[in-house]
């Protein structure tokens with residue numbers, strides 16, 4: 001089998017969330033028209049691999065010249081070619097684009113062999129407990145604008161079946177944020193609302209200094225929180241080593257630090273965090289995510305997966321160490337997460353009554369695109 005072409009379909013769709021000036025999503029006043037794209041890797045045998053995303057100009061100039069004519073099952077070779085090509089193209093060839101190519105190749109392999117990707121990886125389970133992961137705090141009355149509103153939302157998520165809940169608290173561009181005391185007040189209100197048994201985690205402002213991060217962590221210990229995630233700039237690994245030494249509560253990281261599985265290896269060797277973290281989008285695809293997971297397993301370190309979607313769910317269903325939770329969201333009292341956007345027939349992460357997400361058993365990664373809708377809403 002040979003790769004013959006890579007195409008990007010850009011199309012109009014609708015969204016219920018808008019990004020603030022810092023890039024964090026919040027509820028949109030009304031659903032509005034936006035754009036999306038699907039990358040397709042074509043082969044001479046008619047099998048296609050698909051995934052969301054992809055930049056047409058970069059695919060044309062960098063990815064296609066490397067991939068056309070290659071066997072799509074040579075994922076490891078292709079991933080390394082793209083990783084090496086990044087060296088002089090760091091500003092343009094992102095981990096996100098490498099991730100899209102890698103996910104499309106995994107989808108293709110699943111379709112060619114008539115197997116879901118998590119079984120190709122070596123399956124361990126077909127469903128994963130999910131935590132409700134909130135959007136960042138806001139100033140929308142009735143939304144996530146006060147500690148009490150976080151508490152009420154956590155209770156609603158508990159009633160829906162979730163066994164765990166993670167707060168993202170207030171951050172710039174909100175004028176008064178960040179505020180460590182408000183973060184802890186929200187965490188206390190959530191604990192108060194859901195009782196002692198729900199697993200709770202905090203992902204606060206990412207640029208606190210050591211003292212603020214340590215104070216928040218110690219308050220979370222009193223509230224029996226399960227982990228604290230990325231409270232400081234991850235470019236300073238020694239700050240994390242310091243924090244991890246101070247706290248009993250597990251510190252989770254690195255999440256957004258560049259460097260793929262190589263960075264995670266350095267953090268593990270330095271004991272810079274208690275639990276490692278990676279998602280397909282952070283490390284450049286499912287191929288390096290599985291390396292990260294096996295690296296963690298080799299050191300007895302947990303690896304909590306960052307973000308949702310079919311690639312991360314496939315990894316979670318193919319790992320032996322926890323990887324305890326699927327991150328479901330981001331959620332908000334005003335946003336309907338359960339109804340798919342118009343370009344999908346169904347969402348990738350349906351929740352059952354016990355708070356688990358079950359993976360699709362269809363060949364490939366399980367994307368359920370509405371191809372008729374996509375074809376009817378093209379952008380030139």
Ligand SMILES: [Mg+2]
Pocket residue numbers: 203229230255
């Ligand atoms: Mg995070």
